[in-house]
Amino acid sequence: MHVPDGFISPQLSLPAWAACAPLWTWAARRHLGRAAVESLPIIGTLTALAFVVQTIMIPVPGGTSTHLVGVMLLALLYHPLLAFLCESLVLAVQALFFGAGGVTVLGVNALAMGLLGPLCGWLAWRALRPLSERAALFAAGWVSTQAATLAVVGALALQHRLDPGYFPMPPAVTLAAMMLPSLAVAGVVEGLYTVFALSLVRRARLRGVEG
Protein backbone atom coordinates (compact mmCIF):
# COMPACT_ATOMS: atom_id res chain seq x y z
CA MET A 1 0.00 0.00 0.00
CA HIS A 2 2.99 2.32 0.57
CA VAL A 3 3.83 4.81 -2.16
CA PRO A 4 7.56 4.38 -2.83
CA ASP A 5 9.99 7.28 -3.30
CA GLY A 6 10.06 8.53 -6.89
CA PHE A 7 6.35 7.98 -7.64
CA ILE A 8 5.25 11.41 -6.34
CA SER A 9 6.89 14.69 -7.34
CA PRO A 10 7.67 17.54 -4.91
CA GLN A 11 4.58 19.29 -6.34
CA LEU A 12 2.54 16.88 -4.19
CA SER A 13 5.02 15.51 -1.67
CA LEU A 14 5.94 18.92 -0.23
CA PRO A 15 2.29 20.02 0.34
CA ALA A 16 1.68 16.64 2.00
CA TRP A 17 4.63 17.29 4.35
CA ALA A 18 3.24 20.79 4.97
CA ALA A 19 -0.19 19.35 5.79
CA CYS A 20 1.34 16.78 8.15
CA ALA A 21 3.56 19.23 10.05
CA PRO A 22 0.78 20.98 12.05
CA LEU A 23 -0.97 17.64 12.61
CA TRP A 24 2.23 16.11 14.00
CA THR A 25 2.71 19.16 16.23
CA TRP A 26 -0.89 18.94 17.47
CA ALA A 27 -0.63 15.19 18.04
CA ALA A 28 2.74 15.52 19.80
CA ARG A 29 1.42 18.33 22.04
CA ARG A 30 -1.68 16.34 22.87
CA HIS A 31 0.06 13.04 23.55
CA LEU A 32 3.61 14.08 24.50
CA GLY A 33 3.08 17.56 25.87
CA ARG A 34 2.32 17.43 29.58
CA ALA A 35 4.47 14.56 30.74
CA ALA A 36 6.88 13.44 28.02
CA VAL A 37 8.68 11.13 30.47
CA GLU A 38 5.43 9.19 30.90
CA SER A 39 4.24 9.32 27.29
CA LEU A 40 7.51 8.80 25.36
CA PRO A 41 7.87 5.13 26.32
CA ILE A 42 4.17 4.48 25.69
CA ILE A 43 4.24 6.11 22.24
CA GLY A 44 7.50 4.28 21.45
CA THR A 45 6.10 0.94 22.55
CA LEU A 46 2.79 1.39 20.69
CA THR A 47 4.76 2.37 17.57
CA ALA A 48 6.86 -0.76 17.97
CA LEU A 49 3.66 -2.78 18.38
CA ALA A 50 2.23 -1.31 15.13
CA PHE A 51 5.57 -1.95 13.38
CA VAL A 52 5.71 -5.60 14.48
CA VAL A 53 2.04 -6.20 13.60
CA GLN A 54 2.86 -4.94 10.07
CA THR A 55 5.52 -7.64 9.73
CA ILE A 56 2.89 -10.39 10.17
CA MET A 57 2.37 -11.75 6.66
CA ILE A 58 -0.94 -13.33 5.65
CA PRO A 59 -0.81 -15.94 2.85
CA VAL A 60 -3.08 -15.12 -0.08
CA PRO A 61 -4.42 -17.77 -2.52
CA GLY A 62 -2.16 -17.74 -5.57
CA GLY A 63 1.12 -17.90 -3.68
CA THR A 64 1.54 -14.23 -2.73
CA SER A 65 0.93 -12.60 0.64
CA THR A 66 -0.33 -9.41 2.22
CA HIS A 67 0.41 -7.86 5.60
CA LEU A 68 -1.63 -6.38 8.40
CA VAL A 69 -1.59 -2.62 9.05
CA GLY A 70 -2.77 -2.88 12.66
CA VAL A 71 -2.90 0.85 13.26
CA MET A 72 -6.73 0.74 13.39
CA LEU A 73 -6.32 -1.08 16.68
CA LEU A 74 -4.52 1.94 18.18
CA ALA A 75 -7.25 4.29 16.91
CA LEU A 76 -9.92 2.14 18.60
CA LEU A 77 -8.02 1.61 21.85
CA TYR A 78 -6.77 5.20 22.19
CA HIS A 79 -7.51 7.91 19.61
CA PRO A 80 -7.16 8.34 15.80
CA LEU A 81 -4.66 11.15 16.39
CA LEU A 82 -2.41 8.85 18.42
CA ALA A 83 -2.74 6.25 15.64
CA PHE A 84 -1.60 8.94 13.17
CA LEU A 85 1.41 9.81 15.33
CA CYS A 86 2.41 6.15 15.78
CA GLU A 87 1.91 5.28 12.09
CA SER A 88 4.00 8.31 11.08
CA LEU A 89 6.75 7.06 13.37
CA VAL A 90 6.43 3.55 11.93
CA LEU A 91 6.82 5.01 8.42
CA ALA A 92 9.82 7.11 9.52
CA VAL A 93 11.51 4.10 11.16
CA GLN A 94 10.80 1.97 8.07
CA ALA A 95 12.23 4.66 5.77
CA LEU A 96 15.28 5.58 7.88
CA PHE A 97 16.28 2.28 9.48
CA PHE A 98 14.97 -0.36 7.09
CA GLY A 99 14.94 1.49 3.73
CA ALA A 100 11.24 0.71 3.09
CA GLY A 101 8.68 3.22 1.81
CA GLY A 102 10.43 6.55 1.52
CA VAL A 103 11.24 9.87 3.06
CA THR A 104 10.00 12.17 0.26
CA VAL A 105 6.60 10.44 0.28
CA LEU A 106 6.37 10.12 4.08
CA GLY A 107 3.77 12.90 4.24
CA VAL A 108 1.57 11.25 1.59
CA ASN A 109 1.83 7.82 3.24
CA ALA A 110 1.21 9.25 6.73
CA LEU A 111 -1.91 11.10 5.59
CA ALA A 112 -3.27 8.04 3.76
CA MET A 113 -2.34 5.17 6.10
CA GLY A 114 -2.03 7.03 9.39
CA LEU A 115 -4.81 9.60 9.24
CA LEU A 116 -7.51 8.95 6.62
CA GLY A 117 -7.60 5.16 7.03
CA PRO A 118 -7.88 5.03 10.84
CA LEU A 119 -10.17 8.09 10.93
CA CYS A 120 -12.66 6.57 8.44
CA GLY A 121 -12.47 3.21 10.26
CA TRP A 122 -13.05 4.91 13.62
CA LEU A 123 -16.08 6.80 12.24
CA ALA A 124 -17.49 3.55 10.78
CA TRP A 125 -17.01 1.84 14.16
CA ARG A 126 -18.80 4.65 15.98
CA ALA A 127 -21.69 4.60 13.50
CA LEU A 128 -22.17 0.82 13.58
CA ARG A 129 -21.40 0.15 17.25
CA PRO A 130 -25.06 0.50 18.40
CA LEU A 131 -26.07 -2.27 15.96
CA SER A 132 -23.37 -4.85 16.65
CA GLU A 133 -19.96 -4.45 18.28
CA ARG A 134 -18.35 -7.27 16.27
CA ALA A 135 -19.74 -6.05 12.96
CA ALA A 136 -18.59 -2.52 13.84
CA LEU A 137 -15.06 -3.76 14.57
CA PHE A 138 -14.92 -5.75 11.32
CA ALA A 139 -16.22 -2.71 9.41
CA ALA A 140 -13.60 -0.49 11.09
CA GLY A 141 -10.74 -2.72 9.89
CA TRP A 142 -12.25 -3.12 6.40
CA VAL A 143 -13.12 0.56 5.94
CA SER A 144 -9.71 1.75 7.20
CA THR A 145 -7.95 -0.43 4.61
CA GLN A 146 -10.19 0.73 1.74
CA ALA A 147 -9.93 4.41 2.74
CA ALA A 148 -6.13 4.26 3.00
CA THR A 149 -5.81 2.44 -0.34
CA LEU A 150 -8.23 4.85 -2.03
CA ALA A 151 -6.24 7.81 -0.68
CA VAL A 152 -3.02 6.34 -2.10
CA VAL A 153 -4.76 5.72 -5.46
CA GLY A 154 -6.08 9.32 -5.35
CA ALA A 155 -2.58 10.71 -4.78
CA LEU A 156 -1.15 8.66 -7.67
CA ALA A 157 -4.08 9.64 -9.95
CA LEU A 158 -3.53 13.31 -9.08
CA GLN A 159 0.17 12.93 -9.89
CA HIS A 160 -0.74 11.41 -13.28
CA ARG A 161 -3.16 14.26 -13.94
CA LEU A 162 -0.57 16.89 -13.00
CA ASP A 163 2.15 15.35 -15.16
CA PRO A 164 1.58 12.10 -17.09
CA GLY A 165 5.24 12.23 -18.17
CA TYR A 166 6.28 11.93 -14.52
CA PHE A 167 3.90 9.16 -13.47
CA PRO A 168 2.72 7.41 -16.65
CA MET A 169 0.37 4.80 -15.11
CA PRO A 170 -3.25 5.70 -15.95
CA PRO A 171 -5.61 6.02 -12.94
CA ALA A 172 -7.66 3.02 -14.18
CA VAL A 173 -4.58 0.79 -13.88
CA THR A 174 -3.60 2.12 -10.46
CA LEU A 175 -7.18 1.79 -9.23
CA ALA A 176 -7.52 -1.81 -10.40
CA ALA A 177 -4.02 -2.86 -9.30
CA MET A 178 -4.48 -1.49 -5.78
CA MET A 179 -8.21 -1.68 -5.05
CA LEU A 180 -8.87 -5.27 -6.21
CA PRO A 181 -6.48 -6.92 -3.69
CA SER A 182 -7.59 -4.42 -1.06
CA LEU A 183 -11.32 -5.11 -1.51
CA ALA A 184 -10.96 -8.86 -1.93
CA VAL A 185 -8.25 -9.79 0.57
CA ALA A 186 -6.49 -7.08 2.61
CA GLY A 187 -9.69 -5.42 3.90
CA VAL A 188 -11.30 -8.72 4.96
CA VAL A 189 -8.08 -9.84 6.68
CA GLU A 190 -7.72 -6.50 8.50
CA GLY A 191 -11.39 -6.65 9.54
CA LEU A 192 -11.07 -10.18 10.96
CA TYR A 193 -7.79 -9.27 12.66
CA THR A 194 -9.38 -6.18 14.28
CA VAL A 195 -12.24 -8.33 15.69
CA PHE A 196 -9.90 -11.06 17.04
CA ALA A 197 -7.15 -8.78 18.32
CA LEU A 198 -9.38 -6.22 20.02
CA SER A 199 -11.44 -8.82 21.87
CA LEU A 200 -8.24 -10.51 23.11
CA VAL A 201 -6.59 -7.20 24.04
CA ARG A 202 -9.71 -6.14 25.98
CA ARG A 203 -9.76 -9.48 27.80
CA ALA A 204 -6.06 -9.07 28.65
CA ARG A 205 -6.67 -5.52 29.91
CA LEU A 206 -9.55 -6.75 32.07
CA ARG A 207 -7.14 -9.19 33.71
CA GLY A 208 -5.16 -6.21 34.96
CA VAL A 209 -2.65 -5.34 32.29
CA GLU A 210 -3.10 -1.67 33.00
CA GLY A 211 -2.73 -2.00 36.74
Added chain:
Amino acid sequence: MASRAEPGAGRRLLAAWLAGVFAVSALRDARLLAGVALLALLLFRRGLARNLWRTARAVGPVTLGLSLVSLGFLRLTAGAWPPPEPYLALALRTGVIGLATFSVLDRVDLLRALAPYPTLSRLLVVTLAQIHALRLVATESREGLRSRLPRRPGALDVVRNAGGITAVLFTLAARNARDISDAMRARGF
Protein backbone atom coordinates in the same frame (compact mmCIF):
# COMPACT_ATOMS: atom_id res chain seq x y z
CA MET B 1 29.72 -3.56 8.22
CA ALA B 2 31.09 -0.44 6.59
CA SER B 3 32.74 2.21 8.78
CA ARG B 4 30.33 4.93 9.90
CA ALA B 5 30.79 8.71 9.56
CA GLU B 6 31.45 10.90 12.65
CA PRO B 7 28.25 12.50 14.10
CA GLY B 8 28.92 15.95 12.55
CA ALA B 9 29.81 14.48 9.16
CA GLY B 10 26.86 12.09 9.53
CA ARG B 11 24.47 15.01 10.00
CA ARG B 12 25.91 16.77 6.94
CA LEU B 13 25.59 13.57 4.91
CA LEU B 14 21.97 13.16 6.08
CA ALA B 15 21.14 16.75 5.11
CA ALA B 16 22.77 16.28 1.69
CA TRP B 17 20.90 13.01 1.19
CA LEU B 18 17.58 14.62 2.14
CA ALA B 19 18.11 17.52 -0.27
CA GLY B 20 19.37 15.08 -2.92
CA VAL B 21 16.40 12.68 -2.79
CA PHE B 22 13.92 15.57 -2.99
CA ALA B 23 15.88 17.01 -5.95
CA VAL B 24 15.98 13.63 -7.74
CA SER B 25 12.25 13.16 -7.06
CA ALA B 26 11.67 16.34 -9.13
CA LEU B 27 13.50 15.00 -12.23
CA ARG B 28 11.50 13.59 -15.15
CA ASP B 29 14.00 13.48 -18.01
CA ALA B 30 15.29 9.93 -18.60
CA ARG B 31 18.68 11.06 -19.98
CA LEU B 32 19.31 13.38 -17.04
CA LEU B 33 18.27 10.63 -14.64
CA ALA B 34 20.63 8.19 -16.38
CA GLY B 35 23.45 10.70 -15.76
CA VAL B 36 22.44 11.02 -12.09
CA ALA B 37 22.33 7.21 -11.82
CA LEU B 38 25.88 7.00 -13.20
CA LEU B 39 27.01 9.62 -10.69
CA ALA B 40 25.33 7.68 -7.86
CA LEU B 41 27.11 4.48 -8.95
CA LEU B 42 30.44 6.32 -8.81
CA LEU B 43 29.70 8.07 -5.50
CA PHE B 44 28.46 4.99 -3.67
CA ARG B 45 31.05 2.41 -4.82
CA ARG B 46 31.56 1.05 -1.30
CA GLY B 47 29.03 -1.75 -0.71
CA LEU B 48 27.57 -1.15 -4.19
CA ALA B 49 26.59 -4.76 -5.01
CA ARG B 50 24.78 -5.23 -1.69
CA ASN B 51 22.97 -1.88 -1.93
CA LEU B 52 21.97 -2.47 -5.57
CA TRP B 53 20.50 -5.82 -4.53
CA ARG B 54 18.62 -4.20 -1.62
CA THR B 55 17.31 -1.49 -3.96
CA ALA B 56 16.18 -4.04 -6.55
CA ARG B 57 14.32 -6.00 -3.85
CA ALA B 58 12.71 -2.91 -2.31
CA VAL B 59 11.55 -0.99 -5.40
CA GLY B 60 11.82 -3.49 -8.26
CA PRO B 61 8.60 -5.50 -7.79
CA VAL B 62 6.30 -2.45 -7.39
CA THR B 63 7.87 -0.35 -10.15
CA LEU B 64 8.23 -3.17 -12.67
CA GLY B 65 4.90 -4.82 -11.83
CA LEU B 66 2.89 -1.60 -12.14
CA SER B 67 4.80 -0.57 -15.30
CA LEU B 68 4.14 -3.91 -17.03
CA VAL B 69 0.42 -3.84 -16.15
CA SER B 70 0.20 -0.23 -17.34
CA LEU B 71 2.05 -0.94 -20.62
CA GLY B 72 -0.20 -3.94 -21.29
CA PHE B 73 -3.36 -1.94 -20.52
CA LEU B 74 -2.35 0.94 -22.81
CA ARG B 75 -1.34 -1.49 -25.59
CA LEU B 76 -4.80 -3.12 -25.38
CA THR B 77 -6.86 0.08 -25.13
CA ALA B 78 -4.89 2.38 -27.46
CA GLY B 79 -3.74 -0.32 -29.91
CA ALA B 80 -0.12 0.85 -29.75
CA TRP B 81 2.74 0.73 -27.30
CA PRO B 82 3.05 3.95 -25.25
CA PRO B 83 6.41 5.83 -25.33
CA PRO B 84 8.89 4.06 -23.02
CA GLU B 85 10.72 7.19 -21.74
CA PRO B 86 8.39 7.98 -18.79
CA TYR B 87 8.58 4.34 -17.61
CA LEU B 88 12.36 4.37 -17.91
CA ALA B 89 12.51 7.69 -16.04
CA LEU B 90 10.28 6.27 -13.27
CA ALA B 91 12.48 3.16 -12.92
CA LEU B 92 15.67 5.27 -12.85
CA ARG B 93 14.20 7.74 -10.35
CA THR B 94 13.06 5.07 -7.89
CA GLY B 95 16.34 3.18 -8.39
CA VAL B 96 18.59 6.22 -7.77
CA ILE B 97 16.65 7.29 -4.67
CA GLY B 98 16.70 3.70 -3.35
CA LEU B 99 20.44 3.31 -3.95
CA ALA B 100 21.23 6.70 -2.37
CA THR B 101 19.06 5.86 0.66
CA PHE B 102 20.58 2.43 1.32
CA SER B 103 24.13 3.73 0.72
CA VAL B 104 23.72 6.73 3.04
CA LEU B 105 22.05 4.64 5.77
CA ASP B 106 25.06 2.29 5.54
CA ARG B 107 27.43 5.20 6.18
CA VAL B 108 25.58 7.08 8.96
CA ASP B 109 24.98 6.06 12.56
CA LEU B 110 21.52 7.66 12.79
CA LEU B 111 21.24 7.55 16.55
CA ARG B 112 24.63 9.28 17.02
CA ALA B 113 23.77 11.82 14.32
CA LEU B 114 20.49 12.63 16.07
CA ALA B 115 22.10 12.96 19.52
CA PRO B 116 21.58 16.79 19.66
CA TYR B 117 17.81 16.13 19.63
CA PRO B 118 17.32 14.28 22.95
CA THR B 119 13.53 13.81 22.80
CA LEU B 120 13.69 12.38 19.28
CA SER B 121 16.68 10.21 20.20
CA ARG B 122 14.92 8.83 23.30
CA LEU B 123 11.77 8.10 21.30
CA LEU B 124 13.79 6.31 18.61
CA VAL B 125 15.83 4.30 21.11
CA VAL B 126 12.67 3.16 22.95
CA THR B 127 10.93 2.32 19.65
CA LEU B 128 13.86 0.37 18.19
CA ALA B 129 14.50 -1.52 21.43
CA GLN B 130 10.82 -2.44 21.65
CA ILE B 131 10.74 -3.49 17.99
CA HIS B 132 13.58 -5.96 18.64
CA ALA B 133 11.95 -7.27 21.82
CA LEU B 134 8.45 -7.62 20.34
CA ARG B 135 9.75 -9.10 17.07
CA LEU B 136 11.35 -11.92 19.02
CA VAL B 137 8.01 -12.77 20.64
CA ALA B 138 6.20 -12.55 17.28
CA THR B 139 8.76 -14.82 15.59
CA GLU B 140 8.55 -17.38 18.41
CA SER B 141 4.75 -17.31 18.23
CA ARG B 142 4.82 -17.82 14.45
CA GLU B 143 7.20 -20.77 14.82
CA GLY B 144 4.92 -22.13 17.56
CA LEU B 145 1.91 -21.96 15.24
CA ARG B 146 3.83 -23.81 12.52
CA SER B 147 4.92 -26.55 14.90
CA ARG B 148 1.39 -27.03 16.31
CA LEU B 149 -0.29 -27.51 12.93
CA PRO B 150 0.20 -30.67 10.86
CA ARG B 151 -0.16 -28.55 7.67
CA ARG B 152 0.97 -25.14 6.40
CA PRO B 153 -0.92 -22.40 8.30
CA GLY B 154 -3.70 -20.83 6.20
CA ALA B 155 -4.86 -17.22 6.18
CA LEU B 156 -7.45 -17.77 8.93
CA ASP B 157 -4.92 -19.60 11.15
CA VAL B 158 -2.50 -16.69 10.81
CA VAL B 159 -5.22 -14.09 11.51
CA ARG B 160 -6.38 -15.98 14.64
CA ASN B 161 -2.81 -16.43 15.82
CA ALA B 162 -2.00 -12.77 15.05
CA GLY B 163 -4.91 -11.74 17.30
CA GLY B 164 -3.40 -13.85 20.10
CA ILE B 165 0.11 -12.50 19.51
CA THR B 166 -1.19 -8.93 19.57
CA ALA B 167 -2.79 -9.48 22.98
CA VAL B 168 0.52 -10.88 24.31
CA LEU B 169 2.51 -8.10 22.63
CA PHE B 170 0.13 -5.50 23.99
CA THR B 171 0.53 -6.85 27.54
CA LEU B 172 4.31 -6.95 27.12
CA ALA B 173 4.37 -3.49 25.52
CA ALA B 174 2.31 -1.96 28.35
CA ARG B 175 4.61 -3.50 31.00
CA ASN B 176 7.78 -2.50 29.13
CA ALA B 177 6.50 1.07 28.72
CA ARG B 178 5.85 1.29 32.46
CA ASP B 179 9.29 -0.16 33.29
CA ILE B 180 11.07 2.23 30.91
CA SER B 181 9.10 5.19 32.23
CA ASP B 182 10.00 4.30 35.84
CA ALA B 183 13.65 3.78 34.91
CA MET B 184 13.80 7.16 33.13
CA ARG B 185 12.21 8.90 36.10
CA ALA B 186 14.67 7.19 38.48
CA ARG B 187 17.55 8.57 36.36
CA GLY B 188 16.30 12.11 36.69
CA PHE B 189 14.58 12.61 33.32
